[in-house]
Amino acid sequence: MNMSSQTVARIPVVDFSKADCLKPGTSSWLSARKDVCRALEELGCFMAILPSKVPPELHKTIFNAFDELFNFPVDTPDNPLRAGYVTSCSGQNTFGIINGTNPQETQEFTHLFWPNGNDQFRETADLYAKVMAEIDEAVTRMVFENYGVEKYHDDHFRSTFYYLRLIKYEVPKKLGVDVGLRSHTDKTFSSILHQNHVTGLEINTKTNEWVVFDPLPSSVIFMAGDVFQVWSNDRVRPCRHRVTLKENEVRYSFGLFSLHKGVIHVPDELLDKDHPLRYKPFNHLEFLRAQKDLSETEYAAKAYCAI
Ligand SMILES: O=C(O)CCC(=O)C(=O)O
Numbered sequence: 001m002n003m004s005s006q007t008v009a010r011i012p013v014v015d016f017s018k019a020d021c022l023k024p025g026t027s028s029w030l031s032a033r034k035d036v037c038r039a040l041e042e043l044g045c046f047m048a049i050l051p052s053k054v055p056p057e058l059h060k061t062i063f064n065a066f067d068e069l070f071n072f073p074v075d076t077p078d079n080p081l082r083a084g085y086v087t088s089c090s091g092q093n094t095f096g097i098i099n100g101t102n103p104q105e106t107q108e109f110t111h112l113f114w115p116n117g118n119d120q121f122r123e124t125a126d127l128y129a130k131v132m133a134e135i136d137e138a139v140t141r142m143v144f145e146n147y148g149v150e151k152y153h154d155d156h157f158r159s160t161f162y163y164l165r166l167i168k169y170e171v172p173k174k175l176g177v178d179v180g181l182r183s184h185t186d187k188t189f190s191s192i193l194h195q196n197h198v199t200g201l202e203i204n205t206k207t208n209e210w211v212v213f214d215p216l217p218s219s220v221i222f223m224a225g226d227v228f229q230v231w232s233n234d235r236v237r238p239c240r241h242r243v244t245l246k247e248n249e250v251r252y253s254f255g256l257f258s259l260h261k262g263v264i265h266v267p268d269e270l271l272d273k274d275h276p277l278r279y280k281p282f283n284h285l286e287f288l289r290a291q292k293d294l295s296e297t298e299y300a301a302k303a304y305c306a307i
């Protein structure tokens, strides 16, 4: 063991470009499952190397399109884009697409900007969203299997939908101290982010260190949200994170946020005398509607439905 691995916490890596990694029951699946579950219980996140069907050059394609997207004038009073254009309280500008894994939705969105369409952007966004959703399906199945409740996974996944967000952080005014997003946990079941080359996302470890996420271009970060914690009766650790802007460049990220239609409850199989029930069943979408601040708060679902 060298010095740095003793002193610097690292974000675990799970390689989904390996053959059969996304096929339940194979030896690659089982080995990935072990790494996934350990990472989610210890840290609440991991870096996922994307399957090889995502060609590495698409990284440039998607973020070059972001330059154009975020330069469209959206602040004119009658612009239909205003409705979907949200500016959060700190440094984020975002476009959000509900049901972002549905190609019809991304097509409508694309046409708002480019009246004649932009196949390159649309197809690239669709591919990333699709692959990220496949990773989400596999990862949640791995966790369900690990806890012996895989029989609930199909229903769970059928009730999942994805909110796609395109996020921009401006070049910071004061390098090194500018806040992109204050420390928070996501109010999702899970969140998956693909970012451009500008670092800024920081992950909080169990020992309260902040570790900078420095991804490979062909990777994403998978983070457990508050609702994953509640569902697992505190076995999965929600990922506490923030964005600090330290580089003299625009930072972009492409995020897929999973939401659940219906009631979340802890499976009975996860309860025993050492693990008494900690959460009341709750409706994810009602919970989201009840939140005043959707971005920069911590452990909100825990507070909402703890027993
Ligand atoms: O842009 C990022 O890397 C993180 C975004 C984030 O944490 C959020 O939108 O909740």
Ligand SMILES: [Fe+2]
Binding pocket: 184, 185, 186, 191, 241
């Ligand atoms: Fe977040």
